[in-house]
Amino acid sequence: MTIAIDDAYRPPRASSSGDRLRAFLPRLVLAPSFALVLFFVYGFILWTIYLSFTRSRLMPIYEIVGFDSYYRLFAQPNWYKALENLAIFGSLYIGISILLGLTLAILIDQRIRGEGVFRPIYLYPMALSFIVTGTAWKWFLNPGLGLEKTMHAWGWQSFQFDWLINSDMAIYTIVIAGVWQTSGFVMAMFLAGLRGIDGEILKAAQIDGASSFAIYRRIVIPMLRPVFLSAVIVLTHLTIKSYDLVIALTGGGPGNATELPSTFMYSYTFTRNQMSVGAASAVIMLMTIAAVIIPYLYSELKDPGHGR
Amino acid sequence: MAFLEIEGLSKRYGGLDVLKSIDVDLEKGGFLVLVGPSGCGKSTLLNMIAGLDAVTSGAIRIDGKLVNDLHPSKRDIAMVFQSYALYPNMTVAENIGFALEMRGMPKAEREAAVAEAARMLQIEHLLKRRPGQLSGGQRQRVAMGRALVRNPRLFLFDEPLSNLDAKLRVDMRTEIKRLHHRTGATIVYVTHDQIEAMTLATKIAVLKDGVIQQVGTPSEIYNRPANLFVADFMGSPAMNLLEAEVAADGANAPRMTLRRNGAAPITLRVPETKVTPAMTPGAKIILGIRPEAITDEGSADRSAGTLDTVNVLVDVVEPAGADTLVVTNIAGKEVIARLRADAEARPGEMLQLVFNLDKAVYFDPETGIRLQ
Amino acid sequence: MAADLPAGARSPIAARIVIYGLLLIFAVFYLLPFFVMLVTSFKTLDEIQDGNMLALPKNPTIAPWLAAWGTTCVGLTCQGIKGFFANSILMVVPAVIISTMLGAVNGYVLTKWRFPGHRLVFGMMLFACFIPFQSVLIPMALVLGTLGLAGTTAGLVLVHVVYGIGFSTLFFRNYYDAFPTELVRAAQIDGASFFQIFRRILLPSSGPIIVVTVIFQFTNIWNDFLFGASFASGDAAPMTVALNNLVSSSTGVKEYNVHMAAAMFAALPTLIVYVVAGQYLVRGLMAGAVKG
Numbered sequence: 001m002t003i004a005i006d007d008a009y010r011p012p013r014a015s016s017s018g019d020r021l022r023a024f025l026p027r028l029v030l031a032p033s034f035a036l037v038l039f040f041v042y043g044f045i046l047w048t049i050y051l052s053f054t055r056s057r058l059m060p061i062y063e064i065v066g067f068d069s070y071y072r073l074f075a076q077p078n079w080y081k082a083l084e085n086l087a088i089f090g091s092l093y094i095g096i097s098i099l100l101g102l103t104l105a106i107l108i109d110q111r112i113r114g115e116g117v118f119r120p121i122y123l124y125p126m127a128l129s130f131i132v133t134g135t136a137w138k139w140f141l142n143p144g145l146g147l148e149k150t151m152h153a154w155g156w157q158s159f160q161f162d163w164l165i166n167s168d169m170a171i172y173t174i175v176i177a178g179v180w181q182t183s184g185f186v187m188a189m190f191l192a193g194l195r196g197i198d199g200e201i202l203k204a205a206q207i208d209g210a211s212s213f214a215i216y217r218r219i220v221i222p223m224l225r226p227v228f229l230s231a232v233i234v235l236t237h238l239t240i241k242s243y244d245l246v247i248a249l250t251g252g253g254p255g256n257a258t259e260l261p262s263t264f265m266y267s268y269t270f271t272r273n274q275m276s277v278g279a280a281s282a283v284i285m286l287m288t289i290a291a292v293i294i295p296y297l298y299s300e301l302k303d304p305g306h307g308r
Numbered sequence: 309m310a311f312l313e314i315e316g317l318s319k320r321y322g323g324l325d326v327l328k329s330i331d332v333d334l335e336k337g338g339f340l341v342l343v344g345p346s347g348c349g350k351s352t353l354l355n356m357i358a359g360l361d362a363v364t365s366g367a368i369r370i371d372g373k374l375v376n377d378l379h380p381s382k383r384d385i386a387m388v389f390q391s392y393a394l395y396p397n398m399t400v401a402e403n404i405g406f407a408l409e410m411r412g413m414p415k416a417e418r419e420a421a422v423a424e425a426a427r428m429l430q431i432e433h434l435l436k437r438r439p440g441q442l443s444g445g446q447r448q449r450v451a452m453g454r455a456l457v458r459n460p461r462l463f464l465f466d467e468p469l470s471n472l473d474a475k476l477r478v479d480m481r482t483e484i485k486r487l488h489h490r491t492g493a494t495i496v497y498v499t500h501d502q503i504e505a506m507t508l509a510t511k512i513a514v515l516k517d518g519v520i521q522q523v524g525t526p527s528e529i530y531n532r533p534a535n536l537f538v539a540d541f542m543g544s545p546a547m548n549l550l551e552a553e554v555a556a557d558g559a560n561a562p563r564m565t566l567r568r569n570g571a572a573p574i575t576l577r578v579p580e581t582k583v584t585p586a587m588t589p590g591a592k593i594i595l596g597i598r599p600e601a602i603t604d605e606g607s608a609d610r611s612a613g614t615l616d617t618v619n620v621l622v623d624v625v626e627p628a629g630a631d632t633l634v635v636t637n638i639a640g641k642e643v644i645a646r647l648r649a650d651a652e653a654r655p656g657e658m659l660q661l662v663f664n665l666d667k668a669v670y671f672d673p674e675t676g677i678r679l680q
Numbered sequence: 681m682a683a684d685l686p687a688g689a690r691s692p693i694a695a696r697i698v699i700y701g702l703l704l705i706f707a708v709f710y711l712l713p714f715f716v717m718l719v720t721s722f723k724t725l726d727e728i729q730d731g732n733m734l735a736l737p738k739n740p741t742i743a744p745w746l747a748a749w750g751t752t753c754v755g756l757t758c759q760g761i762k763g764f765f766a767n768s769i770l771m772v773v774p775a776v777i778i779s780t781m782l783g784a785v786n787g788y789v790l791t792k793w794r795f796p797g798h799r800l801v802f803g804m805m806l807f808a809c810f811i812p813f814q815s816v817l818i819p820m821a822l823v824l825g826t827l828g829l830a831g832t833t834a835g836l837v838l839v840h841v842v843y844g845i846g847f848s849t850l851f852f853r854n855y856y857d858a859f860p861t862e863l864v865r866a867a868q869i870d871g872a873s874f875f876q877i878f879r880r881i882l883l884p885s886s887g888p889i890i891v892v893t894v895i896f897q898f899t900n901i902w903n904d905f906l907f908g909a910s911f912a913s914g915d916a917a918p919m920t921v922a923l924n925n926l927v928s929s930s931t932g933v934k935e936y937n938v939h940m941a942a943a944m945f946a947a948l949p950t951l952i953v954y955v956v957a958g959q960y961l962v963r964g965l966m967a968g969a970v971k972g
Contacts, residue, residue, distance in 0.1 A: 019377070025874045040816065040843070048816065121707045127951055128950060132946050135943045140716050185965055266814070270821075282814040289812055379868075387865070391860055395880075396884075454866075454870075
């Protein structure tokens with residue numbers, strides 16, 4: 001594998017000073033970007049970790065007091081609510097997005113007319129800001145003026161849909177809006193996967209007498225395994241980072257009913273002046289994502305056939 | 309002193325020895341072909357001559373000057389790549405003129421040089437096109453034009469014909485040979501195709517696993533291969549390599565005995581000039597003989613000194629148009645004979661074959677090295 | 681894949697009807713919220729109170745759009761969202777240009793001028809794409825404060841460049857990885873320098889990936905809320921933050937039609953980009969999801 005990877009140009013050793021500059025020029029060009037990333041990403045992460053071990057409140061205090069803020073973090077009922085919501089939101093959001101995305105991709109893949117119309121309709125929410133999505137859905141689900149009122153106007157007087165202001169149900173409105181926003185993208189991923197499957201394999205399966213259903217269940221869907229993996233990674237990442245959607249749709253409420261770790265971190269850091277607790281929650285979020293992403297990146301980068 | 313000298317050249321990638329102490333040189337105007345199976349290190353060697361790969365140890369000299377650490381653009385070389393490496397966004401004329409532009413040649417002069425190179429390669433009508441609009445053969449010509457226009461000290465070709473179809477490959481081979489004659493350029497050429505090597509080279513270096521197996525003229529390589537690898541690699545169909553035993557009788561004139569399944573052993577004479585001290589009675593030896601040295605009686609070389617006739621059972625007959633190949637079985641191995649086109653041979657029947665032993669070579673079965 | 685199935689494998693008419701029926705239902709699901717947002721933005725407040733959310737406006741008016749753009753109150757100032765729209769433009773344009781240029785040269789170096797450790801460098805830049813930004817939020821606020829960039833558009837440009845480099849580098853690296861290295865070698869033998877090779881050989885062939893990167897970065901940065909809310913509140917806030925402030929403000933009568941018009945302003949730039957060059961946006965999203 002070494003030769004395959006290292007086939008790019010390797011300059012001969014430099015002899016004159018001009019040549020030496022020439023040999024170092026590429027690294028010199030890359031250096032500013034790398035320095036920015038080192039400082040603003042890795043330096044800042046270390047800084048945040050450091051702050052999480054202090055007693056910082058409104059302003060940073062650089063005196064290490066140990067795991068104090070982690071104890072305080074896990075003593076907060078709010079934090080547990082955020083974790084619980086994350087679990088509910090994450091599992092539903094990821095599960096439904098994948099199911100819907102796969103269904104849409106399979107439907108679109110049936111040699112239908114008007115693919116060029118349907119596909120962009122399913123995908124366009126991905127171009128919108130979560131704030132716009134949240135605003136639109138907040139209006140659409142508004143109990144007084146939105147869907148509920150429309151149903152009443154159509155004669156379904158008993159129809160009730162107050163999830164947006166119902167503490168027990170509000171988290172599901174975030175699932176709905178989130179799925180609406182990203183499932184089209186999941187569809188695009190699956191569609192690309194479907195289109196990448198060798199047609200001869202499917203012809204062979206037909207000759208072997210497999211029904212359409214059997215072909216999908218036994219051959220196509222198992223072959224889409226890498227797409228499932230990618231979709232889960234991307235959606236997990238979006239789940240943990242979700243902030244805008246909650247702010248725009250429910251603002252974390254009613255009460256703390258839709259609190260997520262991201263909103264928790266923000267409010268503890270910037271409005272409740274508990275910087276060290278906010279930092280501790282950010283560290284937990286980072287570690288959760290890292291646990292998912294690092295093995296994924298490692299496997300993609302290590303295998304040259306895949307990572308290149 | 310040779311024009312291109314390579315001395316003790318080695319290359320390590322990671323922990324892997326890609327080239328091990330390569331020694332080869334080339335006189336001015338010569339045509340050196342580096343040939344070997346894929347992964348033998350021939351392309352790495354070419355890249356090191358070009359300056360595209362760093363030298364681990366050893367020396368490369370061009371015209372007496374050490375170039376180990378010289379930047380590729382300062383070596384005064386031109387290279388034709390396997391993929392042609394034409395710049396997709398430039399026209400043919402811009403592609404050919406790019407190197408001159410980089411060297412700051414004035415536009416008028418540059419255009420004249422490009423026109424001259426295009427005329428030589430008969431691609432004048434293509435100058436305004438882009439590489440994407442050209443056929444494979446045309447791209448190949450443009451790539452050569454880009455090399456020619458520079459009039460460099462040394463041309464490097466990296467498997468330039470391997471992306472062409474069979475017929476075009478033969479045409480372009482002739483073209484390259486003609487260009488070499490006309491320009492007197494010094495060329496190093498990498499290929500895995502032994503026919504290209506034979507037809508083009510004034511000198512061939514055969515590589516395997518990063519080690520040079522033999523350096524010599526095409527005829528030396530073909531007729532006196534240094535070892536079993538070279539014997540087997542060069543020539544198509546490959547040389548017949550048969551296990552033989554030196555017969556115990558006839559002390560002053562050794563003979564080779566070849567066992568056969570279900571038939572009497574064959575005994576073949578050894579021409580006096582080919583007798584070596586290793587041919588002691590009872591010694592095991594590998595006998596190498598090319599298909600064209602095993603023929604039917606009618607097309608045997610009458611001027612040859614040592615012709616032995618053997619009766620064999622024909623296994624397969626392959627008429628190839630210009631001649632007919634006959635496959636039989638001797639010493640547990642397939643043996644291919646090359647007969648004239650209209651030779652009478654049918655599978656399952658007996659056939660009389662004439663072995664021209666003047667053309668035979670002998671190898672030590674242990675080391676694989678040719679006995680001499 | 682279905683395109684490869686033989687004609688006999690086409691599903692029967694009944695199945696076709698089910699398929700189209702499902703596709704239409706889903707199309708309604710995806711279009712409805714946007715449709716409601718759009719029609720509401722052309723209605724009067726009275727019509728919103730009395731009428732059906734799904735009905736087309738009886739007396740279409742562009743007054744809500746004009747109000748959203750020029751006169752509605754965001755926070756304490758009542759000059760509409762035009763200033764915030766301008767903030768977003770001033771933030772997006774330089775941030776996209778700078779991060780795309782850096783990504784292009786980074787991708788060039790990481791594929792064509794590899795050096796020991798190039799994988800580690802790339803891996804570190806790639807991981808930066810995936811961190812939750814919460815983990816850098818506090819130090820960033822402190823650093824921007826120290827630099828005097830807190831609450832400014834320049835500060836946001838810096839932030840978006842820094843956290844955009846990872847993606848733009850990823851895009852260009854994967855694109856240039858497939859670019860034949862032999863061309864670079866040929867250009868070196870021809871005597872072209874490091875920058876000449878980039879400018880004359882790679883850049884002219886980079887059109888598609890430049891479009892992908894620009895569109896991806898534009899969409900991402902325009903739609904950002906977290907950084908905008910954290911580092912640029914008040915008059916320097918970008919469009920998304922202003923929209924959220926407008927919609928969630930609790931003072932006075934809720935002018936839903938104006939809110940929807942403002943949301944349309946926030947949505948339009950990225951929607952237009954999507955309509956014009958949606959395939960490139962999808963390519964960018966995919967490249968970020970499934971590398972290579």
